[in-house]
Amino acid sequence: MHQTHATLKQVRAFVAIARSRSFAEAAAQLNLSQPALSSAIKTLEQTVGGQLLTRTTRTFALTPEGESFLPTAQRLLAEWDGALEDLHNRFALRTGRITIAAMPSFAANLLPQGLFRFKQSHPDIRVALHDVIAEDVVRMVRSGQAELGISFHPGDHDDLLFTPLFEDHFVAVLPAQHHLSDGTEVTLAELAQEDLITLQTPSQVRGLIAEFFQQHQLPFLPAFEAHQLVTVARMVASGLGVSLVPALSEQQMREVGACCRPLADGSLSRQVGILSRRRYPLSAASKAMMEIFLETFVTD
Template sequence: MTVKQLRAFVAVAKTRSFTEACDQLHLSQPALSVAIKNLEDALGGQLLARTTRTLALTPEGEAFYPTAQRLLADLDEAYEEMHNRFSLFRGKIAIASMPSFASNQLPAALKIFRERFPAINVMVHDVIAEDVVDMVRTGRVEVGVTFDPDDAGDLNFHPLFDDRFIAVIPTNHPLSAQSVVRWPDLLEDDFIILQRPSSVRLLVENKLESQGMTLNPQYETHQLATIGRMVATGLGVSVVPSLCLRQMEELGALCRPLEAPIVNRRVGILTRRRYPLSTGARELVDVLAHAF
């Protein structure tokens, strides 16, 4: 049973005329007759009762008519839905992003995407870097933005930029007079850092270890915004990705370049290697890549 056969039967059943059905479908009468005959053969019996003067549906034809109409309606709806998706007239995309990017750089990129594709809905999951990798890997989101996962062979990583970590200090701190802050000076104060297993925490600890320094935090938290507020209140000092510079300043803290050693890490787009992206997700990746 083919779509052509179904359309032929529905046209004839609706018009009760082979001539009118041929005009509707732009088919010759022999082609229409063959389509109906092949459908009847496929179903196993007559659907139309034909005489020289009349054309009527058999009882089986009457029973099949609404089913054929429904099948064609569902097919037309499916065609329209897929056309809309491929044309980006409709759809939904899920993206996971580490909070430092989601709350600072991502909104500007999403605004560009929205202006181009206003009918595409975007769901943003702002989660820690490790969860971004997991959500992309398991297919819960198509696109992720995070630090380079290094050894993730099943994922594609498209670099966007290198992010250098900065010092975050209270406005009245002695180091505020310095244009650049050094790690040994920063570690003399009470230190605030993200809790494990944060990749930011692990990166900082590993970098300091390689330089013979040890991190002994007085405060640990899950959120970068909490770090900014705690520093602004005068509870201590911290380091964050430079992605968060504006956020830290809005919370009332000062930010300074950090060196001895410099800590940086590549930020990029994460997708699954063996799974093609939807049309909308490809466009979102393109917007992100051009925005940075």
């Protein structure tokens, strides 16, 4: 047996009549004719299986069932209207929340500039930032924990989109008083003769550096390994060795007392860009954030 369902229009008609206690006033509020209003109430009563209103020529009253249903009907309409208003505000960027995952070198140095511009344009959007290693950026975006990610190019993945922002070149990091710091450039062969400090496996940065050493037929034998670039920076500044890091981290290196020099052996670089899920559309807020990132950070 086919069962019909009450519509929002019918529920609104019932609530309007119950509030105003007048068919004429309720019809005016809903921009309906009185016959159309009466038809909506009749159909609602047929759907629920009984009378909600008792009518006379001059007045009407709610039945006990109508009295019982009224608070629920009012709550349902308030929740529906609130949900639509919230949805409208989200599309209008007047409310919402974005979760971003960004590798620490970008999060600590460039990201605040992009977030500042976004906040100026959309002050009511809340942002949750996870500054995690590049591998975790990929994992968080892939799992949906973050809508946008900022990381090195992770390679080709069927489930991810990568939108390039800029090319980040690696620099040599030396203790302030190191003899190699006197020059304007440092060769990879010179770095290979020093105690090398790198990130731990499975870091993409470590993998790139290992490949670079291999391309130049030099041994890659780290003396020290750490989990975070800030730890690498402090170890270098303390005189424990030298390192290679993305130029994004150069400010961090200098802040702890290390110095940075460009490489003389050609460029070691990696694209930095925005990660998102391929088969999942972005929210309006994340689209706006992405546009600002492209305007702020893309280089020719």
